[in-house]
Amino acid sequence: MNLDWSPKLNTKIIILVTLLVVLILLVVGFVAINQIYRNEIEHIEQYTLDLAASIATRPGISRNIGMDEGREFIQSQVEDIRKESKANFIVVMDMEGIRYSHPIEARIGDPFVGGDERRVLAEGERYVSSAEGTLGQSRRAFVPIYREENGEEKQVGAVSVGRLETQTQEEIFESLLSLGAILFLGLVIGTSGAIYLGNNIKASLFGLEPDEIAKKLEERNAILNTLNDGIVAVDKDRTITSCNRAARDILALDNIEDGIRLDRVFDTDVGLSAALEEGNTNFNRERIINNTRLLVSTIPIRIEEEIIGAVACFSKKSKEKKLARKLAGTKKFIEALRSQNHEFNNKLHTIHGLIQLEEYEKVQEFITSASSTCSKITRFLLHNVREDEIAGLLLRKHSKAQELNIIFDINKNSSLSESLNTELKNSLLTIIGNLIENAFDSILKDEGQKGKIYLEIFDQQDEIKLRVKDNGVGISRENQDLIFFRGFSSKEDGEGIGLKLVKENVEIHSGSIEVSSIPEEGAEFIVKLPKK
Incomplete structure (x- = not known):
């Protein structure tokens, strides 16, 4: 027993x-x-x-x-x-x-x-x-x-x-019999209601007993406080319901506590509004909060399809992540070299054919031309673009342009110092890479003329100015306001992410982006990013 x-x-x-x-x-x-x-x-x-x-x-x-x-x-x-x-x-x-x-x-x-x-x-x-x-x-x-x-x-x-x-x-007894029947019916209804209420409350607590709930709560608090990532949970009224120690440390805020309104803690939207209002789930979005670049993930909390709150996860970009970015820059150089190796193989085959045809003068002219073109762009990037990752990216895109038979013209006065902070440099990589890829796509749609991409980048005293121009199919006037929204793409299999990432990175640094285009003549993007 x-x-x-x-x-x-x-x-x-x-x-x-x-x-x-x-x-x-x-x-x-x-x-x-x-x-x-x-x-x-x-x-x-x-x-x-x-x-x-x-x-x-x-x-x-x-x-x-x-x-x-x-x-x-x-x-x-x-x-x-x-x-x-x-x-x-x-x-x-x-x-x-x-x-x-x-x-x-x-x-x-x-x-x-x-x-x-x-x-x-x-x-x-x-x-x-x-x-x-x-x-x-x-x-x-x-x-x-x-x-x-x-x-x-x-x-x-x-x-x-x-x-x-x-x-x-x-x-009197006959009258009381009717009353007894009514009281018995009340007892049956009351007991049925008690059973329904008890089972309904138990179901709303996911079948947990009070001591089990207390245990789960203690386990949750212990888990939250052992995480290196910051966790902040809010209800549908944007009131903070839970916050771990890492969130206070990462966000450098001492006034985060349960029961306080979200707008009293953050002066910018951290992505929770979209989760609460639209039910959007986002992972590892870069945001600058309190002058610190963080990766923010937001997830809505649902009960029976009703949004009752949301959770935000904040994580810092650690030294390991910075090293990974350095390796990413090295990888871009390797990809550029691999592309050049492929191009050189094609040139060697050409030279081999000319030698077999005993066209020795043409061999000499071809070698001189190829050597001059390759050395010129490499020397230019090494001298003018001091950030290795960005130089590697431009070299890779230049090689891809050659493979696609597209003229890639970089303004000879372009320059970029190596004193950029990590956040600005990473944003530039995203912006330059996506704008050039967008230009490639636009040119490849127009098969009637020789494709050309023009790029200039200037490291000025207070800002970085970037200009990318192409002579592709251009952007219609009605689509110029839509190109920065996620999901919009002119490609049949496109996901509409590239230009949205460009817009997000510009906004992170409180910069500006201008687009101008004439359909069938090309498009031009001008980006300005403050250095502070």
Whole structure:
């Protein structure tokens, strides 16, 4: 036998609510029974009094009291009335208490039994009393009978109308049976409601007991506080409901605590609005919060498809991530070299063919031209673009342009220092790469002319200015306001991400981007990024 057993939450709720319903029904039943009993007694008393009063005023009754031959008349009159009424007995008596009528004719002429008739005979009072008579315990009404003699009203007797207590109790019991049925129905409904309420509360708590909820809460707090990433949860009213230690450290905010409004903590949108209003889920979006570049992921919290809140995860770009970006820049150089290697293989095949054809002068001219072109762009980038990752990116794009037979012209006065902060440099990589790829796509759609891309980048005192221009198919006027939205793409299999990333990175640095285009003639993008 398990002595440590304790009822589960839904069982406790069912028992408690059922007991409460039973208690309420008992109180209601007690009050109702008393009221029904009182009402029934009052009804019987009033009925017997009214019936007795109507008999007492009958002229034939008052005239025949005191006369020997009047008993038969009174008995006949009274019994007809009794049989049509609810009375068990109607007794007419003279001033000596001698009966002139009775349900049992043999008792006519005998004295009235009970002793409660004295007040009506002695004082002429109307009243109802309870006493035991020849038929048993009864509740009876007394009314005096008057007769006019010598111009004056004189009491000559009294009439008593009675109901046996046994019959009264039976009628009250019948009324209580209806009340009992109603109370039982209330008990059934109350118990059913208790069961429904208990199970519904248990279901809303995902079947967990209070001690299990407390344990889960402690586990959750422990897990949150051991994470290196910051976690902030808000409800649908944008009130912070949970925040771990890492969030306070990463965001460098001491005023983050449960119960505070989100707009009192962040002066910029961290992505939670989109999660709350539209149910959007975003992962690893770069945002600058308190002058710190962070990766922010936001996820809406749903219960039965209803959004009840959202969670944001904040993480810093660690040294390992910075090293990864350095490696990414190296990778771009490797890709550029690989592309050049492919191009050089093609050139070697050309040279080999010319030698077989004994076109030696053309071989010399071809080698000189190829060497000059490759060395020129490489020397230019190494000298003017001091950021290795960006130089590697431009070299890779230049090689791709050659493969696609597209002229890639970089302004000879372009320059970029190596003093850029990491955040600005990474944004430039994203912006330059996507704008050039967008230019490639635009040119490849126009097969009627030689493709050309023009790029210039200037590292000015307070800002970086970038200009990318192509002679592709261009952008229609109605689409110029849509190209920066996620999902918009002019390609059949496009995802519409590239230009959206450009716009996001520009906005991160509070920069600006301008687009101008003439359909079928090309497009031009001008980007300005503050260096601070």
